[in-house]
Amino acid sequence: MLVHSFDVVVIGAGAAGLFCAAQAGQRGLKVLLVDHSEKVAEKIRISGGGRCNFTNRDATPAQFLGENPHFCRSALSRYTPQDFIELLQRHNIPFHEKHKGQLFCDRSAEDIINMLLAECDAGQVTRWQPCGIKSIKHASSPDGASANSYQIESNRGSIEVPQVVIATGGLSIPKIGATDFGYRIAKQFGLRLVEPRAALVPLTFDGEGWAPYAQLAGLALPVLIETSPVDASPKQRKKAVVFAEDLLFTHRGLSGPAVLQISSFWREGQPIRINLAPGVDLPALLLRAKATSKKLIANELATLVPSRLADAWVSTDPALQKPISEATDKALLGLAARLSDWQLTPNGSEGYRKAEVTVGGVDTRDLSSQTMESRQPGLYFIGEVVDVTGWLGGYNFQWAWASAHACAQALTPAF
Numbered sequence: 001m002l003v004h005s006f007d008v009v010v011i012g013a014g015a016a017g018l019f020c021a022a023q024a025g026q027r028g029l030k031v032l033l034v035d036h037s038e039k040v041a042e043k044i045r046i047s048g049g050g051r052c053n054f055t056n057r058d059a060t061p062a063q064f065l066g067e068n069p070h071f072c073r074s075a076l077s078r079y080t081p082q083d084f085i086e087l088l089q090r091h092n093i094p095f096h097e098k099h100k101g102q103l104f105c106d107r108s109a110e111d112i113i114n115m116l117l118a119e120c121d122a123g124q125v126t127r128w129q130p131c132g133i134k135s136i137k138h139a140s141s142p143d144g145a146s147a148n149s150y151q152i153e154s155n156r157g158s159i160e161v162p163q164v165v166i167a168t169g170g171l172s173i174p175k176i177g178a179t180d181f182g183y184r185i186a187k188q189f190g191l192r193l194v195e196p197r198a199a200l201v202p203l204t205f206d207g208e209g210w211a212p213y214a215q216l217a218g219l220a221l222p223v224l225i226e227t228s229p230v231d232a233s234p235k236q237r238k239k240a241v242v243f244a245e246d247l248l249f250t251h252r253g254l255s256g257p258a259v260l261q262i263s264s265f266w267r268e269g270q271p272i273r274i275n276l277a278p279g280v281d282l283p284a285l286l287l288r289a290k291a292t293s294k295k296l297i298a299n300e301l302a303t304l305v306p307s308r309l310a311d312a313w314v315s316t317d318p319a320l321q322k323p324i325s326e327a328t329d330k331a332l333l334g335l336a337a338r339l340s341d342w343q344l345t346p347n348g349s350e351g352y353r354k355a356e357v358t359v360g361g362v363d364t365r366d367l368s369s370q371t372m373e374s375r376q377p378g379l380y381f382i383g384e385v386v387d388v389t390g391w392l393g394g395y396n397f398q399w400a401w402a403s404a405h406a407c408a409q410a411l412t413p414a415f
């Protein structure tokens with residue numbers, strides 16, 4: 001049977017795989033890029049609402065989670081957002097900044113995919129897709145011992161190769177090709193895994209408890225949001241991550257950038273805390289209204305927070321369905337406290353079906369932060385399959401580019 005030979009096989013033609021293959025090819029390596037899907041980079045295509053938030057101008061290691069938060073430092077410092085911006089400029093791709101350093105394509109995410117494919121062509125990368133991978137094993141040398149290369153069985157034949165890069169991403173959105181392939185290969189070669197879980201994902205709440213808020217579906221408002229363990233000490237709470245972003249009510253729970261951000265930090269059973277009126281001195285304003293107004297509490301509240309929220313909130317408490325002048329100070333202060341520190345415990349998330357990323361993955365203790373090579377010589381992991389996850393806002397693509405670049409610089413020609 002024909003055995004194909006390359007310097008490196010990159011498995012997974014998403015953001016990280018395409019970029020790594022292109023860079024290695026342009027360094028003169030003979031590269032094969034394989035994907036089981038017919039189309040490459042489906043996640044880039046649907047990202048950023050079709051416009052791909054391809055990086056964040058202000059990306060630093062502080063916006064990444066993982067068991068070892070320092071792991072991402074080296075790769076991020078050696079391939080920066082500015083490097084990727086310059087690549088776009090060389091390809092004449094127009095882009096704009098939307099919010100908090102987030103950069104989006106002016107036209108469509110297709111621009112990024114075409115750029116990556118052009119970069120692969122410039123590196124004479126061979127692409128096989130769709131092409132399934134049946135197995136990866138250490139190749140054996142003529143004397144039967146394990147050789148320093150890998151034997152890959154694919155739908156298009158056998159490949160013997162000294163270096164394999166796994167760039168098969170995380171588990172989110174299985175319907176566009178996500179699989180646990182990378183985790184299985186890591187386990188097969190004795191590497192450790194950090195339990196994967198869905199992240200950047202809407203959170204859901206118990207049906208009955210959520211009923212009063214379900215009528216708010218579609219309402220968006222700016223909030224402060226945080227999550228910390230139930231028994232968190234004041235010191236732990238001080239260190240809790242807080243995001244100032246928009247919250248979106250849905251029929252089943254909460255979404256919007258605020259909740260997507262906090263979902264990456266949230267653990268089952270943990271409450272989230274939301275300030276629904278950041279920057280508004282609710283106690284003072286409600287007490288002042290009590291002294292000067294005869295309007296219903298809901299109507300006064302509607303001057304301070306969105307009126308749909310005011311109505312829904314007041315409707316849950318008969319003691320608040322009266323003119324504000326008749327309310328007790330205690331009731332008004334209680335109302336202010338609940339709105340500025342709404343504590344609620346999600347019963348779960350929308351899961352991988354809706355998650356933008358997967359937290360966890362290949363344990364970074366088993367990878368080199370300089371090269372992304374694993375403890376198995378010649379076996380590399382890049383992109384989302386690694387236990388490095390960015391916040392919402394272009395950080396995950398920046399990790400894909402940076403980890404791919406670090407790996408591509410380390411790959412060597414076979415001869």
Ligand SMILES: Cc1cc2nc3c(=O)[nH]c(=O)nc-3n(C[C@H](O)[C@H](O)[C@H](O)COP(=O)(O)OP(=O)(O)OC[C@H]3O[C@@H](n4cnc5c(N)ncnc54)[C@H](O)[C@@H]3O)c2cc1C
Pocket residue numbers: 011012013014015016017034035036037040041042043044046047048049052053054055131132133167168169170172173176177178179180181355356357382383384385393394395396397398400
């Ligand atoms: C809806 C959505 C919107 C997003 N928007 C943004 C955004 O705007 N900005 C941002 O920074 N991040 C965004 N993300 C996250 C970002 O898309 C990912 O973090 C990034 O694509 C990860 O790159 P990757 O190359 O590691 O994996 P992927 O891009 O997921 O690529 C993995 C590739 O491996 C292939 N593959 C999987 N299993 C196999 C197998 N068994 N055999 C062969 N091939 C396989 C897949 O087909 C795929 O092509 C978004 C994600 C989603 C789901």
